[in-house]
Amino acid sequence: MRAQPLARLGRVDGRSWFGQVRDAIDGLVKHSPSRFAILIFTTLILVTTLLLSLPIARAGESSVTPLADAVFTAVSTICVTGLATVDMATYWSPFGNAVIFIGMNVGGVGVLTLASILGLVISRRLGLRAKLIAASDTNPSRIHVGPVAERQAVRLGEVGGLLVTVAASLLVIEAVIAIAMMPSMFAAGYDFGTSAWYSSYYSVSAFTNTGFSPNPAGPVEFVDDYWFQSLLMLDVFLGSLGFPVIFALLRTWRKPRRWSVHVKLTIATTVILFVAGAAMFLLLEYNNPRTYGQLDASPTVFQSFFMSAMTRSGGFATINMHDLNSSSMLVSDMLMFVGGGSASTAGGIKVTTLAVLFLAAFAEARGAPAMEAFGRRIPRDILRLAVSVVLWGATIVAVSTIAIAQITKEPLDFVLFDVISGFATCGLSTGLTAELPPEGKYVMAATMFMGRVGTVTLAAALAASQRRQLFRRPEERPIVG
Structure with a gap:
């Protein structure tokens, strides 16, 4: 007897449409917060x-x-x-x-x-x-x-x-x-x-x-x-x-x-x-x-x-x-x-990313076993994250610079300046951005989006899943430097 009134109120199985939307969003948040x-x-x-x-x-x-x-x-x-x-x-x-x-x-x-x-x-x-x-x-x-x-x-x-x-x-x-x-x-x-x-x-x-x-x-x-x-x-x-x-x-x-x-x-x-x-x-x-x-x-x-x-x-x-x-x-x-x-x-x-990199270099130069700042130890996984952020950022800037330099044929220092400004969401320009053709505008827009969303969030969102490895492989040290 109560099913018909509930239906008229937009309810299914006792839940309103608002509740269904909320549950759907909650499920998406649970699956991937970054996405x-x-x-x-x-x-x-x-x-x-x-x-x-x-x-x-x-x-x-x-x-x-x-x-x-x-x-x-x-x-x-x-x-x-x-x-x-x-x-x-x-x-x-x-x-x-x-x-x-x-x-x-x-x-x-x-x-x-x-x-x-x-x-x-x-x-x-x-x-x-x-x-x-x-x-x-x-x-x-x-x-x-x-x-x-x-x-x-x-x-x-x-x-x-x-x-x-x-x-x-x-x-x-x-x-x-x-x-x-x-x-x-x-x-x-x-x-x-x-x-x-x-x-x-x-x-x-x-x-x-x-x-x-x-x-x-x-x-x-x-x-x-x-x-x-x-x-x-x-x-x-x-x-x-x-x-x-x-x-x-x-x-x-x-x-x-x-x-x-x-x-x-x-x-x-x-x-x-x-x-x-x-x-x-x-x-x-x-x-x-x-x-x-x-x-x-x-x-x-x-x-x-x-x-x-x-x-x-x-x-x-x-x-x-x-x-x-x-x-x-x-x-x-x-x-x-x-x-x-x-x-x-x-x-x-x-x-803080720059600070962590300098602290790591300083710790390495002193032969210290860990990074330290203000009387606290900074775990090594933060260093891996910092390196990832820099590499992702440098890659985005490099790819965008190559693309826009090819599209515009402008001097490299002007192109690099505007691309970094876009990636870093700064907004300063040499005047190059205002003269970009449509394809250049789309490239720069993508650069701004990736720079603002954040390289860490973007990488986490693109990852299909996170793996847990229950074993450790044998260690071997490559020559670096």
Whole structure:
């Protein structure tokens, strides 16, 4: 007697259609969390592509956006890359800009963390599997070996608090920076509405490390406004630290001794690269008349620090990248390839990966049996993971560089710069990306996608299954070096 009413309510075997969808998603999460996360990211890109393809998304034009440009912009937005094939300040209508504005925030949350939040909404609770997905975003080694025993930046039981921190960080930091940018907009002559929009756009674009500019002139319009540029650097720095680090700092900012090795390595390596990068730009560009050669000493030092911060995934620039010396371009390539912190809005192989490689080299040089940092031992499987990330990243960059160099016939240093910028989701460009033919745009879009999703997540998603080997083969040592 009760079967007919249940059917009318959309229930089958006592379950609603919502429950069936939830169970189906739960099964997919159980089978492969990485593939689930990539599926969500791909879906977001497809939806954004569709929205940007609508005539209402384009400013002053009745025709639709070409597919290659819509796909590229969608990938660059969701992957928070910042590269563009169109003029972002004039090409899109208010509707298109709103899609991009929301897409930057969604993409900035991160692949696996985003999957966890959506799983939380669907399941109405953060279960163990969802926690494992979110924890993987803070510690990629869990993708391979599950919950590990060593100390983590964020423990499994704290993932719920991490997700709250993600949402709070996005809202609070972006709002505070946007308000602080308003005086600069007023000083530039914009009215209140335009100032509020530009400030909000710049704040979101900087914190998510995207690098899109809402005004036609971009940051060049504020080249003499050190307050505005300092806010951009601060916003980029906070976004590139990583949500686990922000979470830890909020809890124990008065007790540095309680910081985990991950937090200490991220902060230390970030500061070292920031200072070293500024020193290199200052040394290599101080006499370049096309960049800093016409500036006084103080502006040159400031702009060197600004450039160092932006090459770490920020994507804003007050100079033309193609005017840099070849030596400075190579330094920029190195900084972009490293990127920011793990589980952050920045891209690249991550600063902790670089730190682990240096710790391994240092331990080998000393003849130490294990890597150590801040009084803690780092297990060897982390080194294997770090090497895998670097090799996968280098392979993606190499293949994309060869493909785009063949397509465009442009100089290698320009091609390599833009490809690394795309892989590391930085957004700086020599101007090459805007001139790419359709096939080149698709290659660059694929590079941005693989760079943002993450080499570890991508490798885990492509693996058909994980094998457990119940035996050990005889050991033999090849000659290395």
